[in-house]
Amino acid sequence: MQALICMRSRRIILSLLLALLAATALAACGSAKQKDVPAGDIAIVGDQPVTVAQFDFLITQVKAQYAATKNTATPKTFPAVGSKDYQTLKDQAVASLVEQAAVIHQATKMGVKVTDAEVTTSLKQSIAQNFNGSQKKYQAELNKLHLTEPQVKEQIRNNLIKNKVQSALFASVTISSSAINDYYNAHKSSYQKGVSRSVSHILLKTKAKADLVYQQLKAGANFAKLAKKYSIDTQTKNVGGKLGSLEKTTTLAKPFAKVLFSDLKTGTFSKPVRTIYGWHIIMPTGPIVKPHLSSLKEATASIRQALLAPKQTEATTNWVAKAEKFAAGNTSYAASYKPTTTTSSSTVGTTTTG
Numbered sequence: 001m002q003a004l005i006c007m008r009s010r011r012i013i014l015s016l017l018l019a020l021l022a023a024t025a026l027a028a029c030g031s032a033k034q035k036d037v038p039a040g041d042i043a044i045v046g047d048q049p050v051t052v053a054q055f056d057f058l059i060t061q062v063k064a065q066y067a068a069t070k071n072t073a074t075p076k077t078f079p080a081v082g083s084k085d086y087q088t089l090k091d092q093a094v095a096s097l098v099e100q101a102a103v104i105h106q107a108t109k110m111g112v113k114v115t116d117a118e119v120t121t122s123l124k125q126s127i128a129q130n131f132n133g134s135q136k137k138y139q140a141e142l143n144k145l146h147l148t149e150p151q152v153k154e155q156i157r158n159n160l161i162k163n164k165v166q167s168a169l170f171a172s173v174t175i176s177s178s179a180i181n182d183y184y185n186a187h188k189s190s191y192q193k194g195v196s197r198s199v200s201h202i203l204l205k206t207k208a209k210a211d212l213v214y215q216q217l218k219a220g221a222n223f224a225k226l227a228k229k230y231s232i233d234t235q236t237k238n239v240g241g242k243l244g245s246l247e248k249t250t251t252l253a254k255p256f257a258k259v260l261f262s263d264l265k266t267g268t269f270s271k272p273v274r275t276i277y278g279w280h281i282i283m284p285t286g287p288i289v290k291p292h293l294s295s296l297k298e299a300t301a302s303i304r305q306a307l308l309a310p311k312q313t314e315a316t317t318n319w320v321a322k323a324e325k326f327a328a329g330n331t332s333y334a335a336s337y338k339p340t341t342t343t344s345s346s347t348v349g350t351t352t353t354g
Helices: 007-011 014-019 052-068 084-109 116-131 135-144 149-171 177-186 207-218 223-230 254-260 296-329
Strands: 041-045 048-051 196-204 242-247 273-275 278-284 331-334
Touching (some): 048 084, 084 149
Antiparallel strands (some): 273 278
Protein backbone atom coordinates (compact mmCIF):
# COMPACT_ATOMS: atom_id res chain seq x y z
CA MET A 1 0.00 0.00 0.00
CA GLN A 2 1.94 2.93 -1.28
CA ALA A 3 1.86 6.31 0.49
CA LEU A 4 0.28 8.91 -1.77
CA ILE A 5 1.54 12.14 -0.25
CA CYS A 6 5.14 12.87 -1.13
CA MET A 7 7.93 14.60 0.80
CA ARG A 8 8.18 14.03 4.53
CA SER A 9 4.83 12.31 4.87
CA ARG A 10 6.39 9.32 3.10
CA ARG A 11 8.06 8.57 6.41
CA ILE A 12 4.66 7.47 7.68
CA ILE A 13 4.58 3.68 8.08
CA LEU A 14 6.62 2.82 4.99
CA SER A 15 9.79 4.59 6.06
CA LEU A 16 10.03 2.54 9.20
CA LEU A 17 9.70 -0.65 7.20
CA LEU A 18 12.23 0.38 4.58
CA ALA A 19 14.75 2.41 6.56
CA LEU A 20 14.19 0.57 9.84
CA LEU A 21 16.63 2.40 12.12
CA ALA A 22 16.90 5.65 10.17
CA ALA A 23 17.54 8.49 12.58
CA THR A 24 14.35 10.48 12.09
CA ALA A 25 11.68 11.26 14.65
CA LEU A 26 8.86 13.73 15.07
CA ALA A 27 9.88 16.61 17.31
CA ALA A 28 8.35 16.34 20.77
CA CYS A 29 7.35 19.80 21.91
CA GLY A 30 5.45 21.03 24.91
CA SER A 31 1.68 20.80 24.67
CA ALA A 32 -0.70 23.13 26.46
CA LYS A 33 -3.64 20.82 25.73
CA GLN A 34 -2.95 17.71 27.78
CA LYS A 35 -5.45 14.86 27.59
CA ASP A 36 -5.79 11.62 29.44
CA VAL A 37 -4.76 8.77 27.17
CA PRO A 38 -7.18 5.89 27.66
CA ALA A 39 -6.10 2.28 28.01
CA GLY A 40 -5.58 0.76 24.56
CA ASP A 41 -4.07 3.97 23.14
CA ILE A 42 -0.46 5.09 23.09
CA ALA A 43 -1.18 8.73 22.24
CA ILE A 44 -3.84 11.25 21.24
CA VAL A 45 -3.12 13.79 18.50
CA GLY A 46 -5.78 16.48 18.76
CA ASP A 47 -8.83 14.24 18.89
CA GLN A 48 -7.21 11.45 16.83
CA PRO A 49 -6.22 8.38 18.87
CA VAL A 50 -3.14 6.29 18.15
CA THR A 51 -3.79 2.76 19.34
CA VAL A 52 -1.64 0.06 20.88
CA ALA A 53 -2.93 -2.22 18.11
CA GLN A 54 -1.49 0.13 15.47
CA PHE A 55 1.85 0.17 17.26
CA ASP A 56 1.93 -3.63 17.64
CA PHE A 57 1.05 -4.05 13.97
CA LEU A 58 3.88 -1.77 12.90
CA ILE A 59 6.42 -3.54 15.10
CA THR A 60 5.23 -6.90 13.72
CA GLN A 61 5.87 -5.67 10.21
CA VAL A 62 9.36 -4.50 11.15
CA LYS A 63 10.10 -7.89 12.69
CA ALA A 64 9.03 -9.50 9.43
CA GLN A 65 11.44 -7.24 7.55
CA TYR A 66 14.27 -8.31 9.83
CA ALA A 67 13.32 -11.97 9.40
CA ALA A 68 13.39 -11.54 5.62
CA THR A 69 17.11 -10.71 5.80
CA LYS A 70 17.94 -14.03 7.51
CA ASN A 71 19.41 -15.66 4.42
CA THR A 72 20.93 -12.53 2.89
CA ALA A 73 24.52 -11.34 2.92
CA THR A 74 23.67 -8.81 5.65
CA PRO A 75 21.20 -10.49 8.03
CA LYS A 76 19.68 -8.32 10.76
CA THR A 77 18.59 -9.37 14.23
CA PHE A 78 15.59 -7.62 15.72
CA PRO A 79 16.81 -5.69 18.79
CA ALA A 80 15.98 -7.06 22.22
CA VAL A 81 13.19 -5.35 24.11
CA GLY A 82 14.74 -2.88 26.54
CA SER A 83 17.88 -2.35 24.48
CA LYS A 84 18.94 1.07 23.14
CA ASP A 85 18.29 -0.04 19.56
CA TYR A 86 14.81 -1.25 20.46
CA GLN A 87 14.03 2.06 22.16
CA THR A 88 15.17 3.90 19.03
CA LEU A 89 12.93 1.69 16.93
CA LYS A 90 10.04 2.17 19.33
CA ASP A 91 10.46 5.95 19.27
CA GLN A 92 10.39 5.93 15.49
CA ALA A 93 7.28 3.75 15.39
CA VAL A 94 5.50 6.10 17.77
CA ALA A 95 6.68 9.17 15.82
CA SER A 96 5.48 7.71 12.52
CA LEU A 97 2.08 6.83 13.93
CA VAL A 98 1.72 10.26 15.55
CA GLU A 99 2.59 11.95 12.28
CA GLN A 100 0.06 9.77 10.47
CA ALA A 101 -2.61 10.72 13.00
CA ALA A 102 -1.74 14.40 12.55
CA VAL A 103 -2.11 14.10 8.78
CA ILE A 104 -5.51 12.44 9.18
CA HIS A 105 -6.59 15.08 11.72
CA GLN A 106 -5.60 17.94 9.43
CA ALA A 107 -7.23 16.24 6.45
CA THR A 108 -10.48 15.91 8.37
CA LYS A 109 -10.34 19.61 9.27
CA MET A 110 -10.10 20.51 5.58
CA GLY A 111 -13.17 18.40 4.81
CA VAL A 112 -11.53 15.31 3.35
CA LYS A 113 -13.63 12.19 3.83
CA VAL A 114 -13.27 8.59 2.71
CA THR A 115 -16.29 6.29 2.76
CA ASP A 116 -16.35 2.57 3.49
CA ALA A 117 -17.54 2.04 -0.08
CA GLU A 118 -14.44 3.80 -1.44
CA VAL A 119 -12.19 1.61 0.69
CA THR A 120 -13.97 -1.55 -0.45
CA THR A 121 -13.76 -0.50 -4.11
CA SER A 122 -10.05 0.27 -3.80
CA LEU A 123 -9.40 -3.10 -2.15
CA LYS A 124 -11.27 -4.94 -4.91
CA GLN A 125 -9.24 -3.08 -7.54
CA SER A 126 -6.01 -3.98 -5.74
CA ILE A 127 -6.96 -7.66 -5.58
CA ALA A 128 -7.91 -7.63 -9.26
CA GLN A 129 -4.66 -5.92 -10.27
CA ASN A 130 -2.20 -7.74 -8.03
CA PHE A 131 -3.81 -11.17 -7.66
CA ASN A 132 -5.91 -11.48 -10.82
CA GLY A 133 -8.99 -11.31 -8.63
CA SER A 134 -8.01 -14.45 -6.68
CA GLN A 135 -9.15 -14.30 -3.07
CA LYS A 136 -7.00 -17.35 -2.35
CA LYS A 137 -3.80 -15.63 -3.54
CA TYR A 138 -4.80 -12.45 -1.73
CA GLN A 139 -5.32 -14.29 1.57
CA ALA A 140 -2.02 -16.12 1.11
CA GLU A 141 -0.24 -12.79 0.74
CA LEU A 142 -1.95 -11.47 3.88
CA ASN A 143 -0.74 -14.51 5.81
CA LYS A 144 2.77 -14.07 4.44
CA LEU A 145 2.85 -10.43 5.56
CA HIS A 146 1.12 -11.14 8.89
CA LEU A 147 -1.73 -8.83 7.89
CA THR A 148 -5.44 -8.95 8.56
CA GLU A 149 -8.00 -7.48 6.18
CA PRO A 150 -9.05 -4.76 8.68
CA GLN A 151 -5.40 -3.68 8.83
CA VAL A 152 -5.22 -3.59 5.03
CA LYS A 153 -8.41 -1.54 4.91
CA GLU A 154 -7.01 0.90 7.45
CA GLN A 155 -3.92 1.41 5.31
CA ILE A 156 -6.08 1.84 2.22
CA ARG A 157 -8.24 4.41 4.01
CA ASN A 158 -5.19 6.36 5.14
CA ASN A 159 -3.72 6.34 1.65
CA LEU A 160 -7.02 7.45 0.09
CA ILE A 161 -7.15 10.31 2.59
CA LYS A 162 -3.62 11.37 1.67
CA ASN A 163 -4.43 11.06 -2.02
CA LYS A 164 -7.46 13.33 -1.65
CA VAL A 165 -5.41 15.85 0.31
CA GLN A 166 -2.75 15.84 -2.39
CA SER A 167 -5.37 16.29 -5.11
CA ALA A 168 -6.85 19.25 -3.25
CA LEU A 169 -3.43 20.81 -2.73
CA PHE A 170 -2.47 20.32 -6.37
CA ALA A 171 -5.77 21.79 -7.55
CA SER A 172 -4.96 24.99 -5.65
CA VAL A 173 -1.74 25.49 -7.62
CA THR A 174 -2.08 27.32 -10.94
CA ILE A 175 0.37 28.56 -13.56
CA SER A 176 -0.41 31.72 -15.52
CA SER A 177 -0.05 32.05 -19.28
CA SER A 178 2.44 34.89 -18.77
CA ALA A 179 4.62 32.64 -16.58
CA ILE A 180 4.62 29.99 -19.31
CA ASN A 181 5.49 32.58 -21.94
CA ASP A 182 8.33 34.00 -19.85
CA TYR A 183 9.76 30.53 -19.25
CA TYR A 184 9.58 29.68 -22.95
CA ASN A 185 11.43 32.86 -23.96
CA ALA A 186 14.11 32.26 -21.33
CA HIS A 187 14.68 28.62 -22.34
CA LYS A 188 14.20 28.59 -26.11
CA SER A 189 17.35 26.57 -26.65
CA SER A 190 15.72 23.72 -24.74
CA TYR A 191 12.92 23.57 -27.30
CA GLN A 192 15.14 23.29 -30.36
CA LYS A 193 14.33 19.91 -31.91
CA GLY A 194 16.52 17.94 -34.24
CA VAL A 195 15.36 15.69 -37.07
CA SER A 196 12.45 13.67 -35.71
CA ARG A 197 9.72 11.25 -36.68
CA SER A 198 6.75 9.74 -34.87
CA VAL A 199 6.76 5.96 -34.72
CA SER A 200 5.20 2.83 -33.29
CA HIS A 201 6.92 -0.51 -32.83
CA ILE A 202 6.42 -4.09 -31.75
CA LEU A 203 9.32 -5.42 -29.70
CA LEU A 204 9.93 -9.18 -29.69
CA LYS A 205 12.44 -11.25 -27.78
CA THR A 206 13.47 -13.63 -30.57
CA LYS A 207 13.89 -13.54 -34.34
CA ALA A 208 11.46 -16.46 -34.68
CA LYS A 209 8.72 -14.57 -32.85
CA ALA A 210 9.46 -11.41 -34.82
CA ASP A 211 9.18 -13.30 -38.11
CA LEU A 212 5.87 -14.80 -36.98
CA VAL A 213 4.42 -11.37 -36.18
CA TYR A 214 5.84 -9.93 -39.40
CA GLN A 215 4.05 -12.59 -41.45
CA GLN A 216 0.79 -11.81 -39.66
CA LEU A 217 1.20 -8.13 -40.53
CA LYS A 218 1.87 -9.00 -44.16
CA ALA A 219 -1.35 -11.02 -44.11
CA GLY A 220 -3.27 -7.90 -43.05
CA ALA A 221 -3.32 -8.16 -39.24
CA ASN A 222 -3.80 -4.97 -37.21
CA PHE A 223 -0.51 -3.49 -35.98
CA ALA A 224 -1.90 -2.14 -32.70
CA LYS A 225 -3.60 -5.42 -31.82
CA LEU A 226 -0.44 -7.39 -32.49
CA ALA A 227 1.55 -4.94 -30.38
CA LYS A 228 -0.83 -5.48 -27.48
CA LYS A 229 -0.70 -9.25 -27.90
CA TYR A 230 3.00 -9.84 -28.53
CA SER A 231 5.18 -6.82 -27.69
CA ILE A 232 7.49 -7.16 -24.70
CA ASP A 233 7.67 -3.37 -24.36
CA THR A 234 5.32 -3.02 -21.40
CA GLN A 235 5.25 0.78 -21.67
CA THR A 236 3.87 0.87 -25.21
CA LYS A 237 2.12 -2.44 -25.90
CA ASN A 238 -1.25 -1.27 -24.56
CA VAL A 239 -1.21 1.89 -26.68
CA GLY A 240 -0.59 0.16 -29.98
CA GLY A 241 3.19 0.30 -29.66
CA LYS A 242 3.27 4.12 -29.88
CA LEU A 243 6.68 5.58 -29.04
CA GLY A 244 5.72 9.13 -29.99
CA SER A 245 8.09 11.46 -31.79
CA LEU A 246 11.74 10.36 -31.62
CA GLU A 247 14.71 12.53 -32.46
CA LYS A 248 17.65 11.25 -34.45
CA THR A 249 20.20 11.40 -31.65
CA THR A 250 23.18 9.35 -30.50
CA THR A 251 21.02 7.79 -27.78
CA LEU A 252 18.67 6.21 -30.31
CA ALA A 253 19.80 2.70 -31.24
CA LYS A 254 21.57 2.96 -34.62
CA PRO A 255 19.81 0.05 -36.37
CA PHE A 256 16.46 1.46 -35.25
CA ALA A 257 17.33 5.01 -36.36
CA LYS A 258 18.62 3.80 -39.72
CA VAL A 259 15.24 2.25 -40.55
CA LEU A 260 13.09 4.98 -39.00
CA PHE A 261 14.83 7.77 -40.89
CA SER A 262 15.06 5.88 -44.16
CA ASP A 263 12.57 6.12 -47.02
CA LEU A 264 10.17 3.79 -45.17
CA LYS A 265 6.74 5.28 -45.89
CA THR A 266 4.40 6.46 -43.16
CA GLY A 267 1.95 3.73 -42.15
CA THR A 268 4.08 0.89 -43.51
CA PHE A 269 6.07 -1.53 -41.40
CA SER A 270 9.65 -2.73 -41.59
CA LYS A 271 11.11 -6.19 -41.55
CA PRO A 272 12.34 -7.24 -38.07
CA VAL A 273 15.28 -5.08 -36.93
CA ARG A 274 17.65 -6.18 -34.19
CA THR A 275 18.94 -3.87 -31.44
CA ILE A 276 20.28 -4.50 -27.94
CA TYR A 277 16.66 -4.51 -26.74
CA GLY A 278 15.45 -7.30 -29.02
CA TRP A 279 13.76 -7.48 -32.41
CA HIS A 280 11.66 -4.52 -33.54
CA ILE A 281 9.04 -4.20 -36.23
CA ILE A 282 8.98 -0.48 -36.92
CA MET A 283 6.07 1.53 -38.32
CA PRO A 284 6.53 5.29 -38.87
CA THR A 285 3.31 7.16 -38.08
CA GLY A 286 4.34 10.49 -39.55
CA PRO A 287 6.80 12.08 -41.98
CA ILE A 288 10.41 12.95 -41.19
CA VAL A 289 10.38 16.41 -39.60
CA LYS A 290 13.31 18.76 -40.19
CA PRO A 291 15.10 20.50 -37.27
CA HIS A 292 12.96 23.29 -35.87
CA LEU A 293 12.11 25.31 -32.79
CA SER A 294 9.04 23.94 -31.03
CA SER A 295 6.32 26.56 -30.87
CA LEU A 296 5.04 27.97 -27.61
CA LYS A 297 1.84 26.01 -28.16
CA GLU A 298 3.78 22.76 -28.55
CA ALA A 299 5.88 23.47 -25.47
CA THR A 300 3.10 24.71 -23.20
CA ALA A 301 2.18 21.36 -21.66
CA SER A 302 5.76 20.48 -20.69
CA ILE A 303 6.45 24.01 -19.42
CA ARG A 304 3.30 23.99 -17.32
CA GLN A 305 4.38 20.70 -15.73
CA ALA A 306 7.91 22.00 -15.14
CA LEU A 307 6.52 25.04 -13.33
CA LEU A 308 3.83 23.10 -11.49
CA ALA A 309 6.13 20.47 -9.99
CA PRO A 310 8.07 22.71 -7.55
CA LYS A 311 4.91 24.58 -6.56
CA GLN A 312 3.07 21.32 -5.90
CA THR A 313 6.02 20.09 -3.85
CA GLU A 314 6.05 23.33 -1.88
CA ALA A 315 2.31 23.14 -1.23
CA THR A 316 2.62 19.55 -0.02
CA THR A 317 5.69 20.31 2.12
CA ASN A 318 3.97 23.28 3.77
CA TRP A 319 0.83 21.27 4.47
CA VAL A 320 2.75 18.38 6.01
CA ALA A 321 4.79 20.87 8.08
CA LYS A 322 1.53 22.27 9.47
CA ALA A 323 0.40 18.76 10.36
CA GLU A 324 3.72 18.08 12.11
CA LYS A 325 3.53 21.40 13.96
CA PHE A 326 0.01 20.55 15.08
CA ALA A 327 1.19 17.16 16.33
CA ALA A 328 4.12 18.72 18.18
CA GLY A 329 1.82 21.04 20.12
CA ASN A 330 -1.25 18.85 20.51
CA THR A 331 -0.06 15.36 21.33
CA SER A 332 -0.42 13.57 24.65
CA TYR A 333 1.39 10.28 25.19
CA ALA A 334 0.79 7.32 27.44
CA ALA A 335 3.73 7.26 29.86
CA SER A 336 5.47 4.16 28.50
CA TYR A 337 5.30 5.45 24.92
CA LYS A 338 6.68 8.94 25.51
CA PRO A 339 9.57 9.44 23.02
CA THR A 340 12.97 9.40 24.67
CA THR A 341 14.68 11.19 21.77
CA THR A 342 13.47 14.61 20.65
CA THR A 343 14.61 17.42 18.38
CA SER A 344 13.54 20.02 20.89
CA SER A 345 14.49 20.87 24.46
CA SER A 346 10.81 21.02 25.31
CA THR A 347 8.96 17.96 26.57
CA VAL A 348 5.59 16.45 25.89
CA GLY A 349 3.34 15.79 28.83
CA THR A 350 2.24 12.20 29.41
CA THR A 351 -0.47 10.55 31.36
CA THR A 352 0.02 7.62 33.70
CA THR A 353 -1.78 5.25 31.37
CA GLY A 354 0.76 2.73 30.09
